Amino acid sequence: MRCFVAARPDPATRERLGRLASELQQRTPGGRRLRDELLHLTLAFIGELPQAQAHRASQAMQCLPVTPFDWRLDRVGYFEKAQIVWIAGAAREVAALAQRVRAELCTLDLPCDPRPFIAHVSLLRDVARSAAGRSPDRCAVSGPIEPIVWRIDRVELLVSERQPELGLRYRALHELD
Numbered sequence: 001m002r003c004f005v006a007a008r009p010d011p012a013t014r015e016r017l018g019r020l021a022s023e024l025q026q027r028t029p030g031g032r033r034l035r036d037e038l039l040h041l042t043l044a045f046i047g048e049l050p051q052a053q054a055h056r057a058s059q060a061m062q063c064l065p066v067t068p069f070d071w072r073l074d075r076v077g078y079f080e081k082a083q084i085v086w087i088a089g090a091a092r093e094v095a096a097l098a099q100r101v102r103a104e105l106c107t108l109d110l111p112c113d114p115r116p117f118i119a120h121v122s123l124l125r126d127v128a129r130s131a132a133g134r135s136p137d138r139c140a141v142s143g144p145i146e147p148i149v150w151r152i153d154r155v156e157l158l159v160s161e162r163q164p165e166l167g168l169r170y171r172a173l174h175e176l177d
Contacts, residue, residue: 031124091119
């Protein structure tokens with residue numbers, strides 16, 4: 001099972017993020033918009049886990065106390081190497097939550113990606129460079145935006161599944177039982 005720990009937006013926030021992704025897609029030809037149900041904040045990427053370890057991690061994440069907080073998403077940007085357009089905001093509380101999640105995974109002797117945490121939500125993928133080899137127009141995909149406030153109040157262990165008829169799906173492990 002390919003696993004990661006994430007926060008998923010409530011329906012209203014997911015809809016606002018989806019509308020923004022659609023607007024950005026119109027300004028960045030060729031980019032693939034993530035479906036609304038795939039929008040999330042990755043707090044720790046784990047990778048492949050045997051089922052028993054995945055269930056243990058899922059239970060730990062369901063029990064991890066999360067003091068609710070509002071994450072103010074107010075800027076978009078572009079990861080050139082990954083070809084991803086993202087949205088983010090000040091990340092003090094988000095970074096602290098990611099640190100707690102990673103610490104909990106360590107207590108369970110579960111691996112997670114050691115790279116530094118970068119708080120963001122991917123909106124578009126495969127945003128290729130232009131034929132001239134330049135990045136997308138920076139004005140089209142970076143800068144401040146009208147803020148979207150996301151109330152984060154829980155985390156989940158998500159499983160990434162690729163299904164032939166549906167494509168990529170992320171589902172909470174506890175929903176698969």
